[in-house]
Amino acid sequence: MAVIGLKSRPLKVLTEDQIRDIHFAVLEVLEEVGVKVNYRKALELLADIGCKVNFDTNIVKIPEYVVRKALSTAPSRFTLFGINPEWDIKVDLDSIYTIGGSSALEVLDLDGYRRPATLKDLEDLTRLQDSLSSLHIMHAIVNPQDIPQYGLDRILFATIVKNTFRNYYSQGQGADSIRDQVELASIIRGSIERVKDRPPFTIVTCLISPLIQPKERVEEIIEAAKYNIPLYIEVDAQMGSTTPITIPGTIVEQTANILCGVTIAQTINPGVPCIYAIASGSMDMQTGVYCGASPETNLLHIASAQVAHFYGLPFQGGTTIDAKIPDAQAGYERALQVLSCILGGVNFVHLSIGMMDQMLLASYEQCIIDNEILEAAFRIAREIEVNRDTLAVEALKEVGPGGNFLTHPHTLRYLRKEYWPPKLTFRGTYSYWELDGKKDMRVRANEKAREILKKHYPKPLDELQEKEIDRMAREQQKRVLKSYRIG
Secondary structure, eight states: OOBOOEEOOOOOOSOHHHHHHHHHHHHHIIIIIOEEEOOHHHHHHHHHTTOEEETTTTEEEOOHHHHHHHHHHSOSSEEEOOSSGGGOEEEOSSEEEEBOOOOBSEEEOTTSOEEEOOHHHHHHHHHHHHTOTTOOEEEOOBOOSSSOSTTHHHHHHHHHHTSOSSEEEEEOSSHHHHHHHHHHHHHHHSSHHHHHHSOSEEEEEEEBTTTEEOHHHHHHHHHHHHTTOOEEEEEOOEETTTBOSSHHHHHHHHHHHHHHHHHHHHHHSTTOOEEEEEOOEEEOTTTOOEESSSHHHHHHHHHHHHHHHHTTOOEEEOOOOOOSSSSHHHHHHHHHHHHHHHHTTOSEETTOSSEETTTTEEEHHHHHHHHHHHHHHHHHHSOOOOSHHHHTHHHHHHHOTTOOOTTOHHHHHHHHHHOOOOSSOOOSOHHHHHHTTOOOHHHHHHHHHHHHHHHOOOOOSOHHHHHHHHHHHHHHHHHHHHHTTOO
């Protein structure tokens, strides 16, 4: 049984005419400015399908008919497969899911210390996220700093798939990395052919603004497409710095860059799932730093969802918050971010759990708090059912003026459907809060995280699979380190 996603009722910030204007601007940029693709094989591929390629500058200019052909084979509906089928994700342009945190270099641990992330943190934070009701797709929330960074992606893969039942949102380090991850996935599925049929992981490939596609990222697009691995083709723009300061100008750059990546993927393997993805933000003009939680960033992600859907592509949006600790700033930033994404029709709300401080920090406590915020946001976004029974005219007739509905059958019938019971939020009186120890939300989140980590040990793989994936990942990393003459 697959995960059932929330169906969106999108908040729209662009009119149809404005979306068409953006579309024509995207075509103009693709045809007249072009994209710098730093991989000879991709340049040759694009030249063969009708693009104008300058092999000296690596600039590719893509005509409209080439883009249209690529989009005609890029699916709007597909499945992302969990390690366990219960976590299969049915993707379309209306359903909404969440993705966990990504690639923080530091953690805020349960003792209150900020320190470099370790491999043990990756294991524990993956287990912690796996227990959360609002998380649908798992990412590697930290990049452990106590192991070599070359070949890190293989160790991340082996660690994640042992600690979650969900689809794994992975990333690579070039073409060899994708092939190695397919080989690791074959231990889960039984063969490479079964991986192609039901890949338990996806690949995100992050392009550079403005309009640059690095060699390693393009290699990843090509290799993932060959193996039918779904692709999040992502641009991480910074409005006012790497892209124009205006929201429409940033959308034009993002879209042109992403559509170039989609064109490459669809040329290699027509029909391979491609997701329009961003983790874009604004540049704070007072400090010069990336800002993931500004109102402008939220508006950018809502508008980008509309543009992605115009092209028939599912959309990944959402990014980190700017707060440094789980405080009032963290709460309001995350709440505004995820609620705007969910109401705005973002199909994959990315970096939605545990991420702080411009993606540098992962917090155990914030994981628990974010789950609470997401549950509340999903409740707000859920459709209100209006029918004769929910209008409750009969119940009003039976109770009459001056009565109460506490014990009425209508209340009991709708209690679980209508009422969201918080797990972390304290709603008792002040005196009860005093009796409970006057705990603020961060303290309660800390206690909840400790409780989960003592008890929650998912076992998606059997012992032999775990040992073989560990062995294979270590051998793969050794090979990578040897190629760099390290270790």
